[in-house]
Amino acid sequence: MGRKTPSSNSSNKKTLSKKGKPPKEEKELFEAVDSLLRLTTLPLHNSLSQSLECQKQISNLLDRIKFLEDKLAKKNKSTLGHVEKYQDRNSKEALIKFNTWLKEHGAELHGCSISNFEGYDLGIKVEQEIPQSTLVIAVPRKLMMSNETVKDSIVQDLVEKVEILKNMPNVLLTVYLLVEKLKNDSFWKPYIDILPKSYNTVLYFTMSELEELKGSPTLEVALKQIKSIVRQYAYFHKLFWGSDDPVSELMRNRFTFNEYCWAVSTVMTRQNMIPSEDGSTMINALIPLWDLCNHTNGTISTDYNPQLKRSECLAFRDFQAGEQLFIYYGARTNADFFIHNGFVYEENENDIYWIRLGVSKSDSLEEKRRELLKKLGIWSIAEYSIKKGSRPVDGRLLAFLRVFNMNEDQLDHWIQSEKCSDLQYPECALDTTLERKSWTFLKARLTLLLASYKTSLEEDQMLVKDKISDNLKMAIKMRLTEKKLLKNCLEYVEDMIRK
CATH class of the missing domain: 3.90.1410.10 (set domain protein methyltransferase, domain 1)
Structure with missing residues (x-):
């Protein structure tokens, strides 16, 4: 080091x-x-x-x-x-000095103010109606610590x-x-x-x-x-x-x-990424004021303006007076938020549970499974995503499940086929026995993953309501969101087996 x-x-x-x-x-x-x-x-x-x-x-x-x-x-x-x-960050004196410093050096905050929100600490409060795409925050480069x-x-x-x-x-x-x-x-x-x-x-x-x-x-x-x-x-x-x-x-x-x-x-x-002075690369930076905005589902509405040399944040939707001004941090999982941001967002539309699967070296058909997976651009041991929503199993995971459960004749057929990429699609015409075997395998794995937790989903939903430390509550919320992903996927798999 x-x-x-x-x-x-x-x-x-x-x-x-x-x-x-x-x-x-x-x-x-x-x-x-x-x-x-x-x-x-x-x-x-x-x-x-x-x-x-x-x-x-x-x-x-x-x-x-x-x-x-x-x-x-x-x-x-x-x-x-x-x-x-150093003063209490919520003190009137600290906020006045911060606001004065921002204005003296050219930062802009339109139609909003810095305020305290329960469960969020400091955030940005909307003081008047702000239409979508309105410039709300502008922070000049000289205020960024980079x-x-x-x-x-x-x-x-x-x-x-x-x-x-x-x-x-x-x-x-x-x-x-x-x-x-x-x-x-x-x-x-x-x-x-x-x-x-x-x-x-x-x-x-x-x-x-x-x-x-x-x-x-x-x-x-x-x-x-x-x-x-x-x-x-x-x-x-x-x-x-x-x-x-x-x-x-x-x-x-x-x-x-x-x-x-x-x-x-x-x-x-x-931290955020901004272009270097010469625009040749991206560099790490702390952006005062902008970093007081909290996260919600939405779209990216912040960009760097090289002509004015400042970071600009637009309203990604209409905001009404009295609301908190939220921004979208990007497509991150709750595990990312938990590890790097110190919170869990239960309504996260981009949440994913990563499941590790692979072909065993003791499998007599290992070589052929590896060959077919390679044709599909899939590693023989890899992590696959269980997603939120009505289609939690993507094509990459579906293809692996099918290859993993094929017999030798089926493997030979698909290795020679020019349409092996069809294995990634639910509509792919396959033997009913293979399909059932593939979904049953995933069901067993999901059931095992759920059983590895020391509490049930229902117990966590009760525990998170108790008066406990913020960290403990966040840990419970983290495993709760994972269990919801697994349970949703399990219900989907059971439906597929019944078809």
């Missing part, structure tokens, strides 16, 4: 040379971070149970690290004391030395944001002050909240995400304590896991 990370010994030597003997808590912190880095750089685990066990160890180490960082912060007012200067504006900051020198910052633009934006937050004179302070102080991303989940996802394919993705971010934290902690550059000097006593978790979550939930 980039240049060679300073070892624990080199970090301790730097501390000793500057302060004499390091405090006990500082030494314990270095040791815990070393352990965390080793644990998170282990190879990927072969099973979910191993990944969960690893996460428990990570969680225990993080609890210790956060305790030590809090303890050191109380001894050193330059750490979390700096963060306490990987290009890094070039004018102290972070740029570090970029030349650290590979992860050169190769991972989202990580670069994360470190840049954190540096700007910790500076006393940041241009973006009015924007940073109205950002959430914490998030509902999986980085904020407790072990017990994560375990509510058992049976869900989203759990494995969440564990990988957490492990990756924790490894980044450990890497940067050692880097900042073992280097003398301006960023390290600023961060050394202020960089904590909670701070990094906040910065990562801010970037994950709010």
Whole structure:
């Protein structure tokens, strides 16, 4: 990961040379971070149970690290004391300063205001009737915090030395944001002050909240995400304590896991892509004001205007006074929203459940199945989508089911056929026995997937109404949306079997 990370010994030597003997808590912190880095750089685990066990160890180490960082912060007012200067994002003073900053630098908000909405926190309130296609928000490029504006900051020198910052633009934006937050004179302070102080991303989940996802394919993705971010934290902690550059000097006593978790979550939930200055590529950026808009089903209505050098957001439908102004984030699944945005949208029209299927190597007809699948442009082991709506099984999955359940004569016929692509269509004329066998196979798989959850769909519908933590409620909503997809598909498959 980039240049060679300073070892624990080199970090301790730097501390000793500057302060004499390091405090006990500082030494314990270095040791815990070393352990965390080793644990998170282990190879990927072969099973979910191993990944969960690893996460428990990570969680225990993080609890210790956060305790030590809090303890050191109380001894050193330059750490979390700096963060306490930031106001409540909902305060009148913070919003006035933010609005003033926006207007001074050319941002526009037409017929709307920033307001608080129950269940959403801050959002954009419609103050007058707004017809479809009306320009509502315009944010000039100079207000956007991007990987290009890094070039004018102290972070740029570090970029030349650290590979992860050169190769991972989202990580670069994360470190840049954190540096700007910790500076006393940041241009973006009015924007940073109205950002959430914490998030509902999986980085904020407790072990017990994560375990509510058992049976869900989203759990494995969440564990990988957490492990990756924790490894980044450990890497940067050692880097900042073992280097003398301006960023390290600023961060050394202020960089904590909670701070990094906040910065990562801010970037994950709010980053967007804009064209570079020369238009040659797309770059990561945070767009103040626009990123206060919450999501609903709709169409993309935001674009970058290269002539005026600004991002423009139009109303994708008619909005009435008193409504919240929503935008459409794009065609993403609830698993995407859950992992990267920290919410679950139950009405998501683009939701998908991914099911992994493949041809076994012990199958006596494996070679012929692989050959036919290759003709269809399908891998012998792949993930297939279970979609929302009246036709949850697409042509790609349907073709696999048929190939997987064919006998040798059927395989030979379709391998030689010039119309093998017909296997992707429901209307394809096939032997009734093969069709029933294919649908019965999928029914068994769907039933098994539903049974892997520790609660039923009906139980989740009751649990989500209880007074529980936001994270726990979100985990339940996540598995609930998955079960709805599976159950809808199961009903469709049963109808197909009856035909």
